[in-house]
Amino acid sequence: MKLYLNATSPYARAVRITAIEKQLDQPLELVWVDPWQSPEALLAVNPAAKIPVLVTDTGAPITETLNILFYLDQQAPGGLQLLSQLQPHPPSLTLLGFGQALMDAAFQTVIARKHDGNRADQHELAQRRIQAIHRLLAAIDLHLSEHPHQTQPDISICDVVIGVALAYLDFRLSEIPWRSDFPALADWMTQIEARKSFEATRFE
Ligand SMILES: N[C@@H](CCC(=O)N[C@@H](CS)C(=O)NCC(=O)O)C(=O)O
Numbered sequence: 001m002k003l004y005l006n007a008t009s010p011y012a013r014a015v016r017i018t019a020i021e022k023q024l025d026q027p028l029e030l031v032w033v034d035p036w037q038s039p040e041a042l043l044a045v046n047p048a049a050k051i052p053v054l055v056t057d058t059g060a061p062i063t064e065t066l067n068i069l070f071y072l073d074q075q076a077p078g079g080l081q082l083l084s085q086l087q088p089h090p091p092s093l094t095l096l097g098f099g100q101a102l103m104d105a106a107f108q109t110v111i112a113r114k115h116d117g118n119r120a121d122q123h124e125l126a127q128r129r130i131q132a133i134h135r136l137l138a139a140i141d142l143h144l145s146e147h148p149h150q151t152q153p154d155i156s157i158c159d160v161v162i163g164v165a166l167a168y169l170d171f172r173l174s175e176i177p178w179r180s181d182f183p184a185l186a187d188w189m190t191q192i193e194a195r196k197s198f199e200a201t202r203f204e
Contacts, residue, residue, distance in 0.1 A: 001075075003028040004042055004053040006035065007204045010103050010168040011065040012052040017160050018069050020197035022076045028054075066100070069157055092158050095143050099161035102136040105129045106165060110172045133169075133176065141182040151191050163192040171203040 003019070005012035019028050033042045038049045045061035046053045054068045055061050062068050109129050112120035120126055140162060151159055166189050169176050179186040192198060 001026070001028050001057055002031050002055040004031045004033050004045060004051050004055070006032060006051060008171075009051055010107060010164050013167075013201050013203065014065055014103075014160050014164045015052045015054065015068050015072070016201045017164065017197040018072050018157070020200060021155065021160070021195075022072050024072070024076050069160075073157075092156060095140065095147070095158040096161060098136050098140050098143065099158055099165050102133060102140065103161060103165040103168065105132045105136065106168050106173055109133070133173075137176075137178050137182060137185070141185045144188055145184060151188070155192065155195065159192055163189065163198060167193065167198070167203065 001024075003012070003015060005016070016028070016030075031041070033039050033051060035042060035049055035051045042049055042051070042053070045055055046063045048063065050063065052065060052068060053061050053063050054071065056071070062071050109121075109126065112123070112126055112129075116123075121130065149156070155163075166178065166185070169178055179189075
């Protein structure tokens with residue numbers, strides 16, 4: 001299987017971490033692309049010109065991160081359990097949604113700044129995203145305290161998405177003091193970040 005990606009995408013990192021945690025027989029073949037240049041190779045597998053894209057061994061492109069994670073979940077019985085852990089535990093779906101929203105709001109904030117510079121933050125939509133980031137952090141912190149769950153030996157899809165979203169805040173929006181605002185969440189993150197899958201896929 002091939003994965004189209006770049007090194008700074010939180011979405012692609014979530015896919016790489018999941019592939020490692022699933023202990024696939026064959027490692028993913030990584031195809032590094034810059035989606036913002038709309039290269040032909042990427043357009044051939046995703047008309048939306050976005051990464052990540054997973055191309056299966058039969059040549060089918062799968063786009064959108066959660067679709068890819070669910071596909072990977074079905075490919076290997078070992079390691080991380082996605083669907084089987086989620087279905088009996090609706091709170092996990094709540095957490096997964098919050099984690100994805102955090103990733104989206106953080107990424108869109110960064111991209112708006114990249115295109116429009118610092119004035120991007122003054123836009124009403126940007127303000128809504130930044131407020132959403134703060135509310136989501138509080139909601140995730142509260143949710144984890146109300147629904148504590150093991151992150152060893154296995155982690156769930158929620159842990160992957162939230163861990164990557166928080167790592168992306170550290171990487172691109174380090175002015176957000178989430179570690180001091182939410183010490184319990186910071187402790188949780190310390191455990192997740194120590195996993196080999198997170199260490200092997202650090203943002204660069
Ligand atoms: N909803 C998509 C978001 C993917 C996404 O926005 N990828 C970014 C890189 S992190 C991208 O390729 N952007 C290029 C563009 O928007 O043209 C997913 O969940 O996979």
